[in-house]
Amino acid sequence: MTSTFSQAADAFFVDFFRHYPVHATEAGNHEHDDRWPDLTDAGSAERVAWLTNQRAQLDAMDGLSREEEIDRRVLRATIDELIFEEEELDEASWSPITYSYLLGGGLFALLSREFAPLEERLASAAGRMEGIAAALEQARANLTSGRGRAVAGFHTEKTIATVPGVADLCRTATEMAADVDTDLRTRVEAAAGTAVEAVDAFVAWLRDELLASAGGDFRLGRELYERKFHHALKATITPAELERRAAAAYDEVRAEMLRLAKDGWSTWIGDEPMPDDPDTLTRRALDAIAVEHPTADELLDFCREEHRRIEAFIRERDLIGLAEEPLQIIWTPPFLRAFGGAMLIPPGPLDKGLDSFFAITPPPEDWTDDQVESMLREYNARSLRILTIHEAVPGHYLQLAWSNRCDSLVRAVFGSGVFAEGWAVYVTQVMMDVGYGADDPALLLAHWKYYLRAITNTLMDIRIHTGTMTEADAMEMMVDGGFQERSEATEKWNRARLSSTQLCSYF
Known part of the structure; x- marks a missing residue:
């Protein structure tokens, strides 16, 4: 021994x-x-x-x-x-x-x-x-x-x-x-x-x-689900308590989005009267900023340029140490395209200094023009800026590059998924707080919509796997309550059926 x-x-x-x-x-x-x-x-x-x-x-x-x-x-x-x-x-x-x-x-x-x-x-x-x-x-x-x-x-x-x-x-x-x-x-x-x-x-x-x-x-x-929740998330909180907290945050974030939508109404909408219904008002503001988006073929180049802007902003303000490890922004490999979105594929801690991949899933080839447009409205110019913070710098790519330098091989190999997702969500808020995109109030609205997605992810994951949440229930919460485009909500419903507990780690 x-x-x-x-x-x-x-x-x-x-x-x-x-x-x-x-x-x-x-x-x-x-x-x-x-x-x-x-x-x-x-x-x-x-x-x-x-x-x-x-x-x-x-x-x-x-x-x-x-x-x-x-x-x-x-x-x-x-x-x-x-x-x-x-x-x-x-x-x-x-x-x-x-x-x-x-x-x-x-x-x-x-x-x-x-x-x-x-x-x-x-x-x-x-x-x-x-x-x-x-x-x-x-x-x-x-x-x-x-x-x-x-x-x-x-x-x-x-x-x-x-x-x-x-x-x-x-x-x-x-x-x-x-x-x-x-x-x-x-x-x-x-x-x-x-x-x-x-x-x-x-x-x-x-x-x-x-x-x-x-x-x-x-x-x-x-x-x-409760046993997996405990093991996969190393959680000391129960799913029921997390659901309660997420439900409370759901109301708070939607209220903040309504406030921002009202503040920006004249800029984004103009002289059109504000609707009486608060959800209609918020959705109308989000629709106005969603029209500014790259084409599907331009998604990678847009995120590459945004990544350069973010790093320049961080260097100028000396916010955090940046990594030297190479980052490639690529299309998601086909075997990982079970659902849409983006991910960060890092090298292991024993492969220090090698490439990380910020992978973005393109619209499926069999999608209609309307479905592609729905995806691009969800991943509009502001949302892609938030996504790049989350997946690249100072989010996953940066955190995992530093994690790979940990002296403890145990902690480097068996890192915390909750910490990784929590860090990416946290630093997005930090970037807003220190003024990234301060000249564009629509970016803050996009940020809160992105965070609302983390909340609905949690509610949906728990309610699907511990209860009987239907597709109609989930779509109503994501599209009507979370202001998501239908393409995004459909892909997230697919993801929630293929996985369990991981969607809770963002919140």
């Missing part, structure tokens, strides 16, 4: 990275880049046994320093969450999109960042592509095992739409191998061909066989 906490933590990560090789890649440990986790029942049982043993060893330690005790608590909470995911949540048996995220994430992390020479990364990608057929065969076994919850139909539909993105990554690997040596290129091409065939067959099976019998509910139910 290891004699010190530091040795125990080092030993923990050696085995953690072995048991969870995709997590290892994403953290920046590249010893297991050529394989997938064991998706069998035996693999799950082995992980749970190891986690249980690690938990007992941590519990037995005493005489720890303050820093070590913090790390121990983080490790214990992480272990408890991982055991919960394996034994109780068991998404592998009822949520097919788990496999889209796993396989897509495992390949994207190898192909997108230059942490090693191209040949080395392609060899690892070939190893993973060679394992995709077996991984998807085990996915079929898990999804037809009959254990626990029934397979969720909506999750199946979204997997059919997104898992082809894994095949796209395999084709990308082939393109990247065009100029490497013949043996490696031949291996990559063969592995990609087999993997693409396996993905295509999996999609056909999902569509033609599994979907018809996938009658499971996307709702977790109160008991399972």
Whole structure:
């Protein structure tokens, strides 16, 4: 048995990275880049046994320093969450999109960042592509095992739409191998061909066989949701108390938006009389500023330019230390396009200095012109300025760049999602307070609408998964109460059905 906490933590990560090789890649440990986790029942049982043993060893330690005790608590909470995911949540048996995220994430992390020479990364990608057929065969076994919850139909539909993105990554690997040596290129091409065939067959099976019998509910139910809420958010508050606080904030923020709409009425609307109905008044003001937006093709360039403006503003006022790590603003990879919006994909703490990706999801190709316009009105010029603060600087990108420099590997690898989202929401308010966009009062109205979205996210997540909130109920709250465009509300309804608890972390 290891004699010190530091040795125990080092030993923990050696085995953690072995048991969870995709997590290892994403953290920046590249010893297991050529394989997938064991998706069998035996693999799950082995992980749970190891986690249980690690938990007992941590519990037995005493005489720890303050820093070590913090790390121990983080490790214990992480272990408890991982055991919960394996034994109780068991998404592998009822949520097919788990496999889209796993396989897509495992390949994207190898192909997108230059942490090693191209040949080395392609060899690892070939190893993973060679394992995709077996991984998807085990996915079929898990999804037809009959254990626990029934397979969720909506999750199946979204997997059919997104898992082809894994095949796209395999084709990308082939393109990247065009100029490497013949043996490696031949291996990559063969592995990609087999993997693409396996993905295509999996999609056909999902569509033609599994979907018809996938009658499971996307709702977790109160008991399972409350347990996940505790583990995933490391929460000391209950969902019921968070819901109460969010409901109170909902009224407060809407009142502030009404005040701003009245103040800016003459500027944005002109001489038109104000409506008597407060919601109509606020919506009318928001509609007036929503017409100023880039085209869909201009979204990335708009956010790149806004990012430069924000950094210049921060430097001029010496508000916070900026990061030197590269940031790319890109379209969201197809395997992650189950719902719209944007995200920050950071490098792991062991890949310090590599690229972060601020990813924006484009409108789906099958959307009508009206749907695209609805999305662009939601992500109008002011909203995109707020989004860039949230996702890039001084939001997620900056916070995670500094987090990766943490001396504690435990805290760097197992960071707090609640802190990350809370930071991004907090610093957006700070930017407003210090005068960013002070010459444009409409930006403040857009900010409060964005924060109102965080509130409705929370209310919706809790009420969907612990109750019976319907699509009509959710749309009414988001569109009528939250002043969202219908396209945004529809995508958020999709997200709430595919995920649980994470939407609460913004509030």
